[in-house]
Amino acid sequence: MRSSSRLLALGASAAIIFAACGGGASTAPTTAPTEGASTAPTETPVESMAPFKACLVTDTGGLGDKGFNDNALKGLKDALAAGYATEIKNLESKKDADYASNIDLLVTDGCQQITTVGFNMGDITATKAGENTDIAFSIVDYAYDPAIANVTGIVFATEQAGMLAGYLAAGVSATGKIGTYGGLPIPPVTDFMDGLYAGIKYYNQEKGTNVSLLGWTPGVGGAAGTGVFAPADNPWGNTDFGNNQAKAFFQEGADIVLPVAGGTGIGTFTAAKQAQGEGKKVYAIGVDTDQYLTAPGFESVILTSIQKIIDKAVADAIKLAHDGGLGGTNYVGTLENGGVGLAPFHDLSNLVSADLSSGLDALKAKIIDGSVKVADYKS
């Protein structure tokens, strides 16, 4: 009895204290218009600019993946900085059922352009674009055939950059063995691995070497390829698997490993760094972003990265919408338009001889002019 009345009394008195000091202060945190509060004040739009709200729905991988979700958000931030958008918002999805509700929530919130991420959102983006024909959508890693009038599908020819990575790895490898594994056996992943295979094969033909690839054999004539993949319950964040698989590859004699499995790859970087500590000359190749920059601590390990320039494509789609366009085309990032490419070699550039470097440039030129096709080197 006594304790409860005391509790109420304490509560009431505390409330009064708060009333005395809280009124003015409580408005302070509400003014920031964007998610990233730190960027908000510096990019306050000038008065004359028409407001344009660009929004993002991540897939279940969420922000912090240092992959396509983070990159798509960077695209939004770049658009904000460049003035194509005056306000940006984002929502993370935790399950399939969230995609529809998150898009609905952003539509209700007044978003004029909405970016979605990943093939999981392919169908729902098409549906919601149909429901909201006045809103411009773009979707990363997905394209429609035929294209939808108010959607920009953003896809990447990663096999082209992957082929360069294969050529590079074959030239750098001292043991003549390269390893790779994927997150899931799906084209956005296996395209990297097909490219890697093709690049190694091209190198072998050009130099008469016999460099081999462990962990992936492309399928022939439309059949699925076979290779090593992470356990499906946690394909993108399983650092234990990434670590063990890299060690297994090193054991088999590989000295360069390409993990195509998001955060799982960090485990591979760790294994390579550990092996370097034991005096082995082993390296890894990053994916999606320049992981030399996005995975700090592994500078000595990352030979290069197969980059998809997602942020630029996302920002371009926002610019399109800002300028009054809605979409209706698919964007394919290639070596030619700079949408995919190899990241700089940074600290490991001494591993790449002038000969190898010029060979890479020649291959790149041939892929761009169409005289070398990745598909011709898949078997």
Place this chain on the structure above:
Amino acid sequence: MSRLPIGVASIIWSLVAFGFAVQFFLEKAYIALGVEILIVIAIAVLSRSAGGRTFLNRMKLPVLAIVSAFIVGGIVLILSDLEFYTKFGLDPIGTLASSLGRVAEAYGALIVGALGDPGKISTALASGNANKIGIALRPISETFLATTPLILAGLGVAVAFRSGVFNIGAEGQLKIGAMFAVWVGIWVPLPGPFHVLLALAAGILGGALWGFIPGILKARTGAHEVITTIMLNAIAQQVMLALLLSPVLQPPGGTTPISMPIEASAQLPLLLDLPKLRVHLGLVIALLAAAWTSWLMFRTTKGFEFRAAGLNPRAAGYAGMHAGRTIVLAMVVSGGLAGLAGASEVLGTTHYLSPTISPGYGWDAISLALLGGTRPGGVVVAALLFGALRAGGPGMALATGVPIDLLAFISALVIMFVAAPRLVREIYRVKLTATAPSTPRPQETPT
């Protein structure tokens, strides 16, 4: 003996509550304030020694656990804001006040995100515009939508717990159930109600099968169900992925692990035919399942055997009950309910299957069973709370920029406090006899 902890707790909570008042009275969201006042009154009422009133006694622990979790969540929200540290030295009172305002704002947005804005709802209803009504009612619809699989999976785990079987496999049972249901939804040509009923039955069957395996393994070989159900979760995920990448579920020419959409005749009908409202018949099924579970556990001989096995398997054996059969049956019922959760999700909400169908409903189910005191009614209430947290999260993130991961943190804290009744008892100086009859009386500790 000091009353310090309860004093501190009530001060913090009152500050948060008053933050609500300031923020939301002005913005005419009375509901936030109302809920706050109710919670504060609830603390006060429950702080009284409720003596013989067992219901109040039973509610004490979960309510206090929830309140504690939100308080700790608020503190973490304040302390995780880097600006707090830089500004605190300059203006401690103002900074603290604005931080508390931020917490209040986040929790307020959470409540509005989960229940809707009463102002908007009344204007929308008055306008009679279907689209506006849909948008205004969307939050509460989303809460019920998120609650549906949680109730079903929570019931499944609760039945097993009551029967003395620790079914950690609801996640796998749910996925197998979803898979069976989707298969029927895609391939079996049947007209309207028969199709959806068969798909639901298939979901129950799939989950029951996935529950039967650890049940029979335990009954026949003594294999511990915690180990086998966890392993079966991993197997379920792999089986599901394999089938999603095969012609069994994948559309022709498909390359990604997403199934074909189910036939319209296999879809669970929506409860309200208004734009944006996704809540479907699965909610009604879940509530019926709760009633059925309650009847099964407390009104039937089988249920008595389940509970007897849970309380003391040896005594149940002496009384002539067949222990092995009870375990298997309890696991089948448990798995079937979890399977129904998966079926309801694919037949009612997504209409297709993919590996990310569940954000961990099966794991939440374990928490819900504990929070609900392994009683069907308790599970429903707990599922509503978790459903509201899940559904209100995006609204909170959108309005205030607070990441939804805070809510996972709060859910975990709720469970931690429920699992540690003594901690709650020490903080709030209350008796929790009904919820924890066998735990020893608290030691006197200096505070």
